[in-house]
Amino acid sequence: MTGSLTLIWPAMTAAFLASLVEAVEALTIVLAVATVRGWRPAGLGSLAGLAVLALIVVVLGPLLGHVPLRLLQFVIGVLLLLFGMRWLRKAILRQAGVIPLHDEAMTFATETEELREQARRNEARLDWLAALTSFKAVLLEGLEVVFIVIALSAGHGMLLPASAGAVAACVLVAGVGFIVHRPLARVPENTLKFAVGVILSAFGVFWTGEGLGVAWPGGDLAIVGFALMFLAVSGAAVLLARGPRTEVLS
Amino acid sequence: MIALANMLRELAGLFVDDGALALAIIAVVAFAGMVVTSMPQASLAAGAVLLLGCLGVLFASAVVAGRPD
Numbered sequence: 001m002t003g004s005l006t007l008i009w010p011a012m013t014a015a016f017l018a019s020l021v022e023a024v025e026a027l028t029i030v031l032a033v034a035t036v037r038g039w040r041p042a043g044l045g046s047l048a049g050l051a052v053l054a055l056i057v058v059v060l061g062p063l064l065g066h067v068p069l070r071l072l073q074f075v076i077g078v079l080l081l082l083f084g085m086r087w088l089r090k091a092i093l094r095q096a097g098v099i100p101l102h103d104e105a106m107t108f109a110t111e112t113e114e115l116r117e118q119a120r121r122n123e124a125r126l127d128w129l130a131a132l133t134s135f136k137a138v139l140l141e142g143l144e145v146v147f148i149v150i151a152l153s154a155g156h157g158m159l160l161p162a163s164a165g166a167v168a169a170c171v172l173v174a175g176v177g178f179i180v181h182r183p184l185a186r187v188p189e190n191t192l193k194f195a196v197g198v199i200l201s202a203f204g205v206f207w208t209g210e211g212l213g214v215a216w217p218g219g220d221l222a223i224v225g226f227a228l229m230f231l232a233v234s235g236a237a238v239l240l241a242r243g244p245r246t247e248v249l250s
Numbered sequence: 251m252i253a254l255a256n257m258l259r260e261l262a263g264l265f266v267d268d269g270a271l272a273l274a275i276i277a278v279v280a281f282a283g284m285v286v287t288s289m290p291q292a293s294l295a296a297g298a299v300l301l302l303g304c305l306g307v308l309f310a311s312a313v314v315a316g317r318p319d
Binding site: 078079081082083085086088089090092093096098140143201204205208209212213214215216217226229230233234236237238240241242 | 260261265266267268271272275276279282283286290293294296297300301304305307308309311312313315316317
């Protein structure tokens, strides 16, 4: 149990920061829908997305308890490596100026324009399309949050702290978004993604190793060492990837 | 139907963005698995392969993507 206690803060922090990023992205699209078509389709789509997410957690959560621990750690570990290192690579390239930073204001403008274009083409079905856009945003961004929470708590009973971190971030973003009625463009999204990518990659190496039967020196504390190594290597990669030109890769 | 296909594509995209990076990660994990299977008493060696392999793959992937053509 003492070992698990050392994981609570990294797990809670990673879940909080990752959820902050995803909630900001979902909020931008929901706000765009609300701006063009009003709060009714935006709210209904969001609620439907949250309901599907809750259903996934309720159905998937108990099933995971039946999977042998080492198999669960291995599968979750590999998925965390794929997910975390993808985030980290993108954050490195954005930090180095190789690909442009994610711009919430631009996303909001693009989404709003697309919905207005749909309105011109097909007014009758627009409420459905608007609700579907909102539903899709909440579901897809929420799935990332659900995956991170489940992955961070795999086999170590950390579902509660990880969920608390995620819920706190979502409530915070929803609250601020409700008050300011504007995309939260000032959130340092790439820095958050960088930090989360480092932590998730460290957890990924740890879980995958445990699933393979590796006895890590220092037990759970090894995760902190892995995170520091990922941070150092990522910092070096930013310096080396930073070039004279800026190429748009995505 | 198109919306569903798009959502599935985006779901897969959660884990696989750059195909080469994903393949390299799977290769590192497979190699670490082979090490631990062939030398069960030296599981730490597999751990080292896994950790250093992942760090190397990340570094190479980011640096190559940032290199001018």
